[in-house]
Structure formats: C-alpha cells, structure tokens
Amino acid sequence: MFYLVGLGLFDEKDMSLKALECLKNVDKIYAEFFTSRLFGSSFEAIEELIGNEIEVLVRNEVEEESKFLDEAKDSNVALITGGDPLIATTHSEFLVECSQKGIDYEVIHGSSILSSAPAISGLQAYKFGKVTTIPFPDYNFYPKSPYFAIEENLKMDMHTLVLLDIQAHKNRYMTVNEGLEYLMSINESLDEEGLINEDTLAMGIARVGSKDCIVKAGKISELIDYDFGGPLHCIIIPSKLHIVEAEYLVEIAGADPEILEEI
Amino acid sequence: MFYLVGLGLFDEKDMSLKALECLKNVDKIYAEFFTSRLFGSSFEAIEELIGNEIEVLVRNEVEEESKFLDEAKDSNVALITGGDPLIATTHSEFLVECSQKGIDYEVIHGSSILSSAPAISGLQAYKFGKVTTIPFPDYNFYPKSPYFAIEENLKMDMHTLVLLDIQAHKNRYMTVNEGLEYLMSINESLDEEGLINEDTLAMGIARVGSKDCIVKAGKISELIDYDFGGPLHCIIIPSKLHIVEAEYLVEIAGADPEILEEI
Numbered sequence: 001m002f003y004l005v006g007l008g009l010f011d012e013k014d015m016s017l018k019a020l021e022c023l024k025n026v027d028k029i030y031a032e033f034f035t036s037r038l039f040g041s042s043f044e045a046i047e048e049l050i051g052n053e054i055e056v057l058v059r060n061e062v063e064e065e066s067k068f069l070d071e072a073k074d075s076n077v078a079l080i081t082g083g084d085p086l087i088a089t090t091h092s093e094f095l096v097e098c099s100q101k102g103i104d105y106e107v108i109h110g111s112s113i114l115s116s117a118p119a120i121s122g123l124q125a126y127k128f129g130k131v132t133t134i135p136f137p138d139y140n141f142y143p144k145s146p147y148f149a150i151e152e153n154l155k156m157d158m159h160t161l162v163l164l165d166i167q168a169h170k171n172r173y174m175t176v177n178e179g180l181e182y183l184m185s186i187n188e189s190l191d192e193e194g195l196i197n198e199d200t201l202a203m204g205i206a207r208v209g210s211k212d213c214i215v216k217a218g219k220i221s222e223l224i225d226y227d228f229g230g231p232l233h234c235i236i237i238p239s240k241l242h243i244v245e246a247e248y249l250v251e252i253a254g255a256d257p258e259i260l261e262e263i
Numbered sequence: 264m265f266y267l268v269g270l271g272l273f274d275e276k277d278m279s280l281k282a283l284e285c286l287k288n289v290d291k292i293y294a295e296f297f298t299s300r301l302f303g304s305s306f307e308a309i310e311e312l313i314g315n316e317i318e319v320l321v322r323n324e325v326e327e328e329s330k331f332l333d334e335a336k337d338s339n340v341a342l343i344t345g346g347d348p349l350i351a352t353t354h355s356e357f358l359v360e361c362s363q364k365g366i367d368y369e370v371i372h373g374s375s376i377l378s379s380a381p382a383i384s385g386l387q388a389y390k391f392g393k394v395t396t397i398p399f400p401d402y403n404f405y406p407k408s409p410y411f412a413i414e415e416n417l418k419m420d421m422h423t424l425v426l427l428d429i430q431a432h433k434n435r436y437m438t439v440n441e442g443l444e445y446l447m448s449i450n451e452s453l454d455e456e457g458l459i460n461e462d463t464l465a466m467g468i469a470r471v472g473s474k475d476c477i478v479k480a481g482k483i484s485e486l487i488d489y490d491f492g493g494p495l496h497c498i499i500i501p502s503k504l505h506i507v508e509a510e511y512l513v514e515i516a517g518a519d520p521e522i523l524e525e526i
Binding site: 006008009012013014015016017018020021049084085086087089092093095096099100106107109110111112114115116118119120122124125126127128129130131132133152156158208209211213244247248251252 | 269271272275276277278279280281283284312347348349350352355356358359362363369370372373374375377378379381382383385387388389390391392393394395396415419421471472474476507510511514515
C-alpha cells in the first residue's frame with residue numbers, strides 16, 4: 001500500500017490526525033521536501049512526533065527511480081511532503097504508476113497555500129483568477145509571464161495569488177521583496193506602461209499557518225522594503241475590492257484607510 | 264482569545280494536531296456548520312475526540328449576534344467549521360470585529376475543497392481559472408453565470424472548479440448529477456450553442472478526504488446519470504489537457520483512452 005501524505009502548511013502540528021495515524025503505522029516513510037517543506041519544523045521533530053524514521057529523498061530519487069513504489073507492493077510505504085501532497089504534478093504521476101502496477105494507494109490531504117493564502121488575505125476566494133509563480137531570474141531567463149498573468153486577472157477584476165520560487169537544494173526561498181522587485185523590473189522594461197506599478201495595491205504574506213504569520217497590505221512602494229521575516233512568502237495582487245474586503249485589508253492587514261474611500 | 268478553527272475536509276480525523284490541541288484547551292467551543300460541514304463525522308464524534316462540548320450555532324447567531332466574540336474578551340473561545348475557516352467571507356468579518364474590539368485571535372487552517380479538489384483531479388493547479396458555484400434553482404432564480412464562467416475559462420485554456428450549492432438547513436447538498444443537469448439546461452436555453460454540451464469532458468468528485476472518495480472523468484452524457492453516492496460533491500470542467508493530465512484522467516479517473524489521442 002502506498003500512502004501519499006500532505007503535512008500541511010507550516011510545522012509538524014499542521015498534519016492531520018489521519019496523517020499522524022498513518023505515519024505511526026506504516027513500515028517505511030520517505031520525504032520529498034524539494035517542492036515544499038515545513039519551515040517551522042525539522043525532520044527530527046516530525047520523527048519524534050510519529051515515532052518512526054524518515055528517509056529524505058533527493059530529486060532524482062523521486063523523479064526517476066521511485067523505488068518507494070516498488071517497496072509499496074509488499075509493505076506499507078508513505079511519501080510525505082509539505083502542503084497538500086498532490087499539488088506538485090510529479091506526485092499525481094505516482095498514483096498513475098501505482099494504478100498501472102496494481103499497487104493500492106491512498107491520498108491524505110493537507111492544508112495548502114493555494115487555499116490558505118487566499119483565505120488569510122480576507123479576499124473572496126471566488127474572485128481569484130489564475131495563480132502564477134515568480135521564478136528566480138537567471139542568465140537569459142527573466143520571463144514576463146507572471147506580470148502578464150496578473151494583468152490579465154486585473155482586467156477581469158480578479159485577484160491573483162503569486163507564488164514565489166523555491167530552490168530548496170540551494171536553500172533559497174524568494175521573499176516578498178524580491179518578488180515585488182521582479183514585477184517592478186518587468187514594468188520598467190515594457191514599452192508601454194503596464195497595470196502594475198509602485199502605486200499598485202499588493203499584499204505580502206509570510207508563514208501562513210504559524211503564530212507569527214504576517215499579512216500586510218499596501219502600495220508596492222511601501223511593501224518592497226518591508227521586512228517580512230523568514231520563509232515561506234507569497235504575494236497577492238488584489239483587484240477591485242468589495243467593501244468587506246477593503247475593511248479587512250485596513251483593519252487586519254494595515255492598509256491605508258484611504259482605500260475605503262475609493263470603493 | 265478567539266480561535267477560528269478549520270476542521271478540514273471530511274471527518275473529525277482531518278483536523279490538524281494544532282486544531283485538536285486548541286479545542287482540548289479552550290473554555291468554550293461553538294460550531295458553524297451551515298456554510299460547510301463534515302459528512303464523515305458527527306458532533307458526538309468530534310466532542311468525544313476533543314473531550315469538550317460543542318454548541319452548534321444557527322445562522323442568525325453567527326451572522327447577527329456573534330456573542331461568541333464578546334465571550335472571547337475574557338475567556339478562550341473557539342469557532343469551528345468544516346474546511347478552511349476563512350473561506351466563507353462571514354468569518355473574515357469576525358477577525359475585523361476582534362481587531363476593532365481589541366480581542367486577540369488566531370486562525371488554525373484546515374484542508375479545503377478549494378485546493379484538495381484540484382489536487383485529486385490530477386490537473387495542474389496553476390491551470391485553474393476562476394471558481395464558480397451552481398446554486399439550487401428557485402422560482403425566478405436560474406442564473407446562467409456559472410455556465411458563462413466555465414466558458415470564459417475554457418476560452419483561456421483554464422480548468423474550472425465548480426462548487427455545488429449547500430442548503431444545510433434543508434439538508435440539501437447538490438449532486439454532480441444535478442449540477443450537470445443545470446449546465447445542460449442552461450445550454451439548451453441559449454440562442455447560440457455554448458461550449459459546454461453533452462460531449463464535453465467533465466469530472467465528478469465526491470467525498471474528497473475520505474477513503475471512498477470518487478474521482479470520475481467522462482463526457483457529461485456519461486456522468487449525468489452516474490451514482491456518486493453521498494455528499495459532498497463537486498465538478499471540474501477540464502480545459503485543454505497536458506499529456507500527464509490526460510494519463511491521470513484515463514488511469515485514475517476512468518476516462519476513455521481516446522482522450523490521449525486528441526492531445
């Protein structure tokens with residue numbers, strides 16, 4: 001039996017009782033922590049909680065070998081990951097492989113940034129458009145697509161959740177500041193001025209699921225130098241606001257009360 | 264102190280360890296189960312697990328009175344709900360009220376249909392457009408907006424998560440079948456033929472988070488009479504498929520292998 005288990009948002013106590021029960025009882029636990037990981041926790045803390053050892057896999061062990069699936073033919077094997085375990089496409093392929101090889105499987109869901117960030121933003125979940133991700137730029141790699149994705153959503157009065165790149169193998173996690181700088185540098189490079197500039201309302205969100213979660217709304221010029229602390233971060237670019245959303249942004253996320261007058 | 268606690272997807276064991284710890288220790292627990300509830304569980308099962316009593320609120324006690332916030336001034340009060348606790352806008356207003364009244368608060372997130380349904384569908388999360396909800400039709404109330412929302416997404420090659428109406432006070436939970444019938448009846452009422460018809464590929468998803476979760480893909484004509492069993496249900500209308508998505512739909516969700524040839 002193969003269990004695909006999501007540990008949820010931030011630390012080991014974000015896992016569900018179902019996840020805990022499963023991990024206490026399986027024969028072997030592997031971890032995939034390069035597409036997401038728990039920042040408020042450590043392998044040791046998780047191991048102590050579940051009373052079972054964890055073997056952390058490197059990328060090619062997950063993507064090319066998947067030996068854990070072969071072991072799941074004759075024993076109970078769990079693969080754990082942060083957030084919801086099926087958000088990364090790689091993981092959905094494991095279920096396909098299980099099905100093809102006749103291995104039973106079960107998915108244990110976890111809380112995910114894809115629902116929790118919109119939730120804690122105070123914006124209405126049904127007004128979010130397509131999600132986008134800002135990558136770490138590289139030589140010859142500085143795509144404008146995240147900027148245009150936000151613009152497209154704004155044109156249709158939809159909010160955008162902007163995820164920020166994770167390069168776990170280099171211990172690099174993009175900050176709200178780096179993400180906003182990326183967007184501003186795209187804006188400067190455009191021939192015609194785009195919809196997202198220093199006066200655009202944005203939200204920076206850090207460490208959702210933790211007690212010191214930060215949710216801060218303001219103009220990009222105000223957030224771009226703000227210290228959001230440790231990872232993980234994400235950005236939300238709100239579209240046209242409903243009064244209830246605006247009140248939340250002012251009261252909970254520290255936005256300038258003048259946004260209430262613009263509604 | 265006010266705790267807003269999400270119980271997650273399906274039964275009492277979907278709650279996180281954080282939620283359990285909180286609910287074991289607070290002075291008073293209220294439940295709001297009209298915007299969502301746990302189908303695999305009962306108040307009694309939750310009470311037994313947490314060793315604490317729960318008072319279930321009716322709608323106006325939540326929306327108009329919010330006495331639980333006044334109690335939170337001098338004691339530790341939790342409000343529990345299914346899924347993630349901030350997805351319903353009503354709940355974000357409680358945090359605003361707490362902030363205005365100087366009451367400390369903490370949010371404990373839970374697994375949500377908004378991330379778990381896209382996850383278990385095997386479709387890529389970043390290819391989902393705006394979510395829509397099909398309401399129970401009523402006298403003079405049969406909005407076409409859900410149909411058009413799906414069409415808009417399809418035109419932009421985006422998948423759509425379609426939530427189905429909950430009328431908990433009447434114990435009515437819309438099924439995949441009713442949802443698809445709704446869409447087909449809108450299609451028939453249009454002057455020009457729309458993009459969604461009996462041959463459109465759809466997915467019916469039931470009881471995400473439970474062991475007997477159903478994930479089934481097929482033409483609307485094939486799913487419209489299929490028995491998905493008990494609630495909660497939702498629908499996904501996939502847009503253009505990537506080969507990895509199509510393989511999942513065939514292998515895991517029972518779609519006709521001919522969809523692989525169309526890619």
